[in-house]
Every structure is written in C-alpha cells, then in structure tokens.
Amino acid sequence: MKEVRIEEGGHLGPIDSSLTPRYAGPATFARLPRLDQVSHADVAVVGIPFDSGVSYRPGARFGANHVRESSRLLRPYNPAQDYSPFAAAQVADAGDMSVNPFNINEALEAIEDNALGLTEGGTSLLTLGGDHTVALPLLRAAKQRAGEPLAFLHFDAHLDTWDTYFGAEYTHGTPFRRAVEEGLLDTDAISHVGTRGPLYGKKDLEDDRRFGFGIVTSSDVYYQGVKEIVAKLLDRIGDRPLYVSVDIDVLDPAHAPGTGTPEAGGITSRELLEIIRGLRGTNLVGADVVEVAPAYDHAEMTGVAASHVAYDLVTLLAERASNDDDAAAAPERR
Numbered sequence: 448m449k450e451v452r453i454e455e456g457g458h459l460g461p462i463d464s465s466l467t468p469r470y471a472g473p474a475t476f477a478r479l480p481r482l483d484q485v486s487h488a489d490v491a492v493v494g495i496p497f498d499s500g501v502s503y504r505p506g507a508r509f510g511a512n513h514v515r516e517s518s519r520l521l522r523p524y525n526p527a528q529d530y531s532p533f534a535a536a537q538v539a540d541a542g543d544m545s546v547n548p549f550n551i552n553e554a555l556e557a558i559e560d561n562a563l564g565l566t567e568g569g570t571s572l573l574t575l576g577g578d579h580t581v582a583l584p585l586l587r588a589a590k591q592r593a594g595e596p597l598a599f600l601h602f603d604a605h606l607d608t609w610d611t612y613f614g615a616e617y618t619h620g621t622p623f624r625r626a627v628e629e630g631l632l633d634t635d636a637i638s639h640v641g642t643r644g645p646l647y648g649k650k651d652l653e654d655d656r657r658f659g660f661g662i663v664t665s666s667d668v669y670y671q672g673v674k675e676i677v678a679k680l681l682d683r684i685g686d687r688p689l690y691v692s693v694d695i696d697v698l699d700p701a702h703a704p705g706t707g708t709p710e711a712g713g714i715t716s717r718e719l720l721e722i723i724r725g726l727r728g729t730n731l732v733g734a735d736v737v738e739v740a741p742a743y744d745h746a747e748m749t750g751v752a753a754s755h756v757a758y759d760l761v762t763l764l765a766e767r768a769s770n771d772d773d774a775a776a777a778p779e780r781r
C-alpha cells in the first residue's frame with residue numbers, strides 16, 4: 448500500500464499516523480523510512496538479533512523487533528528536548544545485521560564490520576540489541592571512527608566488567624573489561640550508572656575501580672537526584688567523543704520486566720530519560736539499547752521504555768548531526 452510520510456526540513460520522516468493508522472503495516476523504528484528508501488542517513492537505527500552471550504534467560508535476539516513494534520506511538524516532536532529529530536536530520540531504520548548465532552567470534556567481527564560499513568559516510572548509529580555482548584564490537588567501530596579512545600556512559604544494573612564465564616571471554620557480562628583491555632575507552636571519562644544487586648565478591652568492585660570506572664549506583668540516583676548526577680557526569684565527560692550504552696535492566700523490573708538478568712531496586716524510566724536528556728550538548732558519537740527480551744515483557748512495558756530511551760538518544764544524535772551540517776555549511780553562508 449502507498450505510504451504517506453511526513454516531510455520536514457528536507458528529510459523523509461515517519462509514516463503520517465493521521466492518514467495511516469499507526470498500528471498498520473510492518474514496523475520500523477518510529478515508523479521511519481528504511482535506509483534503502485533514503486539517499487543518505489545522518490542517523491541510522493539498526494538491530495542486532497544476537498543473544499548467544501547470555502548467562503541466564505535467553506531471548507534478547509528478539510529485542511530489536513520488539514522495540515520497533517513498541518515504537519509505533521512515538522511522535523515527531525520531542526517536547527522534553529524542544530526538538531524535532533526527524534526534521535533536523537535524516538533518520539532511517541537500517542534493519543537488522545545478519546550475525547552467526549553459533550559462533551560468537553564470527554558474530555563480533557560481523558557486527559564491527561557492519562557498524563563500520565554503516566558509518567562510512569558519516570552516519571551515526573543507534574543500535575537495538577541483542578544482548579550486551581554486542582557493545583564490544585560497536586565500541587571497537589566507534590573508537591575507530593572517532594580516531595581516539597571514547598568517553599563512555601554505561602547504564603546498567605550490572606558492571607559487565609567480569610573476566611570470563613565458563614572460560615569464555617566474550618559474553619554479556621564481560622564486554623567492558625575487554626573494552627578497557629583493548630584501549631577503546633578513555634579511562635578518565637567512563638562511568639556506570641544504575642549499578643546495584645549482589646556481586647560475586649568485593650573484588651568485582653576493586654577490579655572495576657582499577658579499570659577506571661566511576662560508579663553512580665541506583666541508590667545514588669535516589670539520594671542525590673538526577674540534576675546533581677547529570678552535573679557530575681558532564682564534568683567527567685567534557686567534550687570527548689562519547690558512547691552511551693543502555694542495558695534496559697538498569698530500570699527496575701517494575702518498569703522493564705522483559706529482560707534476561709533482572710535485579711530489584713532499579714531506577715525509574717523517568718529518571719533514566721531525564722539523565723539521558725541531560726547529555727544534550729555532549730559530543731555523542733553512538734549509542735545502543737540492549738537486553739530487551741520480549742518473552743518476559745508484559746503489555747510492551749519494556750518495549751515502550753526502550754523505544755522512548757532510543758528516541759531521546761536519537762534526538763541527541765540528530766541534534767549533533769544537524770550542528771555538524773550547520774558548521775560545514777557556515778563558510779558558504781558568509
């Protein structure tokens with residue numbers, strides 16, 4: 448059937464939900480055009496159906512499509528950031544990467560190659576997981592594109608800096624130890640946010656501190672509040688290239704039950720969204736939202752939360768792309 452899309456700012460936007468009901472047709476993120484329907488994307492949303500790195504409940508391989516389905520109600524204007532991301536920049540859905548579920552090393556290589564391919568023409572990526580293993584090859588690609596180690600904000604109940612599981616180095620509990628070992632991160636500017644829950648031992652925290660991570664626990668968010676925390680994070684990040692990884696289990700299981708390793712005592716979706724919005728003006732180069740496992744979701748609660756988190760991250764990426772365009776165009780205008 449014919450698609451009527453909103454066109455604003457010279458960019459092809461979402462299907463117009465006042466003409467085609469928002470529940471009709473196949474899902475793309477926010478009903479945006481597919482990448483093959485536009486000549487160039489400033490920001491691409493891409494899925495990674497991969498969960499071969501999980502230590503507990505499987506199912507995050509279905510996460511990206513669940514988030515797309517749960518994103519049909521997103522609208523083009525983001526009042527919380529006073530910004531229209533799909534008018535400011537061309538945003539498109541690049542579909543899913545094709546990755547080997549039976550060979551983790553091969554999958555990691557494919558993810559890195561795909562991320563490098565998609566970002567070749569200056570496109571920035573918002574990735575929908577998949578389990579947290581996928582963040583490692585995404586960081587490898589983002590570091591290569593940035594040409595320097597990255598500032599890193601990691602929203603998660605878990606540290607994900609453990610060493611190995613059953614002898615395996617590449618799992619969803621280990622990506623950020625590997626990232627530090629590989630020199631992908633600027634260890635003066637890396638923080639976990641929302642950390643909580645039982646650990647294997649005190650050494651987990653000692654190792655994590657040695658790698659350079661700062662920790663804002665879920666309780667810190669409660670006691671200090673969003674404003675104070677955002678100020679501290681911004682101070683640490685400065686103007687470095689920043690990568691943001693959001694494990695949806697950073698939210699309390701009451702806000703996001705659909706995930707593989709839930710921990711009680713998490714932050715709310717309002718707190719998470721507000722912290723992300725506080726990153727406006729940073730040099731955000733890429734982001735992911737991972738660990739959505741729809742089999743444990745109810746009424747799309749987790750999917751809706753993840754889609755809104757992705758929307759605010761896309762807003763930040765679109766704003767940065769639009770500022771870059773303005774800077775590039777500035778000499779001609781003079």
Ligand SMILES: N=C(N)NCCCC(=O)O
Pocket residue numbers: 502503579605607619620694696707708738
């Ligand atoms: N990255 C996520 N979601 N979870 C890691 C949990 C690792 C563990 O089973 O101890």
Ligand SMILES: [Zn+2]
Pocket residue numbers: 603604605694696697708738
């Ligand atoms: Zn986690």
Ligand SMILES: [Zn+2]
Pocket residue numbers: 579603605607619694738
């Ligand atoms: Zn994680």
